[in-house]
């Protein structure tokens with residue numbers, strides 16, 4: 001199987017050269033030439049308006065799985081110390097929609113210790129069935145035990161779809177489940193849609209630091225698995241009148257315990273986990289020094305938000321790395337992102353561009369941050385922030 | 398200690414610019430680099446070797462030119478390199494990539510630790526580490542920001558979580574993925590560069606690693622990319638004007654109207 005240029009049809013327009021995300025197309029003798037860097041992704045086939053690029057060779061063989069045996073939508077219901085994570089409610093909201101479209105059940109897999117009394121909350125938020133694994137051995141997150149529980153359940157009950165949050169926990173153990181089940185896993189999805197006929201899940205996700213979007217399907221494998229970005233999907237509303245079934249599952253440790261958590265350290269202290277914050281006030285090198293970061297903290301406090309930063313500010317040592325937003329930091333998706341003294345480098349923008357509203361404050365009117373900002377204030381942050389804090393204090397009382 | 402580092406060659410996305418008019422990537426002349434997270438993996442492996450002795454082997458799956466990335470690792474001080482390259486590997490998703498890497502690693506003999514980057518800056522999935530660990534049947538721990546201790550077939554590491562970090566103990570061999578906080582990668586040395594220059598990179602094909610061809614490349618990949626497109630441009634943008642007082646007033650008013658504050 002390969003992707004090839006039909007030499008006679010190629011006009012030498014070079015459109016495909018920039019369409020290829022892998023730089024795998026060169027011009028040779030006035031025609032496009034596909035080099036060995038090609039990953040067979042197909043982007044160039046769509047980009048060529050002359051239909052001069054085609055896929056050739058044998059089609060991938062359908063795996064001998066009986067797809068019709070797989071039914072139902074599952075979500076992994078993440079919790080921390082017994083509190084249901086906000087991403088879980090978003091997954092239940094999205095999972096409910098998919099299950100209704102496919103006319104099937106929505107189930108939640110709930111793993112932890114002393115969480116039994118919260119299982120009904122998952123039903124109130126849309127689950128028809130809760131698989132509850134409540135065991136002292138499941139107190140801390142552990143890749144081995146969490147993946148064992150989910151893999152065992154999925155092998156037994158054959159769901160068609162499994163969704164999990166693209167959180168530290170989800171992105172760590174869900175791939176192990178996909179590896180065991182020999183099935184497709186799509187990372188960090190922002191849009192999901194199901195074909196009601198085939199049940200194929202169309203999973204759309206950003207890649208290349210948010211510079212391109214890709215839609216991915218696993219046509220011949222089940223369950224179809226995806227991790228879903230925080231704060232993108234709508235949380236499921238609560239309805240205490242809903243009923244459902246809670247099925248307790250036993251956890252049995254097989255083999256040795258290979259890894260264990262010795263200690264958990266909460267670093268962000270009183271400030272909120274930036275991935276969960278609805279409002280983020282972020283600072284860059286333009287803040288001019290650690291001495292001015294109290295302005296960000298004050299604004300965040302007034303708005304009930306969290307403080308984040310660029311790598312520039314982190315590298316200066318003004319704030320710990322756990323607050324860094326961007327390609328090598330965290331991806332956030334708040335309702336409001338206030339960028340203060342941030343230039344808007346693509347590695348930073350990659351981590352915050354899906355925020356609902358972006359306010360940028362920068363003294364340079366040509367700063368790239370303004371091209372992603374909903375509202376741009378041109379001015380010195382050290383003058384703007386005190387005014388902003390004052391005004392917000394007034395309206396917030 | 399025998400340490401294996403997983404290294405991926407990627408387009409340098411920091412050189413990629415976006416054409417804001419057409420919303421497409423401008424990537425003319427974008428160089429290929431070692432995935433930035435893998436630099437931390439290499440550095441950590443070299444430091445462990447300096448403390449405990451042993452050998453560091455860098456492994457990559459990719460087209461023939463991925464040998465350049467391996468040469469760079471040798472310039473930094475890596476002892477041995479292996480390139481997994483075969484037309485049959487092309488088009489691999491994370492499952493098929495991990496299968497190929499796991500088959501390759503099994504060929505290398507005994508090892509104590511495998512270190513990978515947290516994620517690759519092109520595919521961005523962060524799935525190859527955990528999937529490879531699973532296929533090797535060894536423990537996996539993600540987002541390591543510090544290795545506190547390694548002794549007696551055990552290690553203690555600090556794992557970054559969304560709201561802080563965990564101290565985790567694991568048996569060896571294990572596979573970890575590392576984040577930027579773990580270290581500051583060194584520059585290549587002159588001696589290393591000389592060694593890299595004369596290096597003949599060992600290439601292993603599908604046959605060499607006893608791979609089942611039905612599990613390789615596009616054929617063995619459960620996921621298929623069906624469409625690639627530029628992200629939707631953001632909604633209307635407004636650059637405000639007036640005194641600072643006036644600009645702030647406008648923003649506050651708009652945010653209030655949208656009940657954001």
Ligand SMILES: Cc1cc2nc3c(=O)[nH]c(=O)nc-3n(C[C@H](O)[C@H](O)[C@H](O)COP(=O)(O)OP(=O)(O)OC[C@H]3O[C@@H](n4cnc5c(N)ncnc54)[C@H](O)[C@@H]3O)c2cc1C
Pocket residue numbers: 283284285286287288309310311312313324325326327328329330340341342343344345346347348351361362363364367379380381382411433
């Ligand atoms: C592989 C790789 C990964 C990276 N990952 C990340 C990442 O995850 N996150 C990240 O953020 N960066 C990342 N970077 C770095 C990124 O390229 C930028 O260097 C960084 O984001 C810049 O930070 P900054 O905006 O704080 O600083 P600068 O780029 O220095 O910008 C400062 C801005 O402040 C403005 N300014 C200065 N003084 C004032 C003032 N008084 N009032 C108002 N405005 C003022 C200036 O006009 C300027 O626009 C990465 C880079 C690479 C190569």
Ligand SMILES: Cc1cc2nc3c(=O)[nH]c(=O)nc-3n(C[C@H](O)[C@H](O)[C@H](O)COP(=O)(O)OP(=O)(O)OC[C@H]3O[C@@H](n4cnc5c(N)ncnc54)[C@H](O)[C@@H]3O)c2cc1C
Pocket residue numbers: 021041184185186187205207208212213214216403404405432434435438456457458459489490491492494498512513514515516517518519520521522523524525526620622625
């Ligand atoms: C736009 C786009 C979207 C994609 N989305 C998905 C998806 O959702 N699911 C999916 O299964 N596949 C997906 N793929 C395919 C995926 O990018 C490839 O399988 C790729 O080979 C590995 O994934 P990654 O780049 O995300 O690596 P990551 O899993 O992010 O890499 C983590 C670490 O694994 C190691 N590693 C990764 N690849 C190699 C290698 N070739 N050689 C040696 N070490 C390596 C490195 O240490 C690296 O730091 C996508 C591809 C494209 C082009």
Ligand code: SF4
Pocket residue numbers: 003019020021022023024025034037038039040041042043044045
């Ligand atoms: S199929 Fe994808 S990787 Fe191959 S040349 Fe076309 S755009 Fe580039």
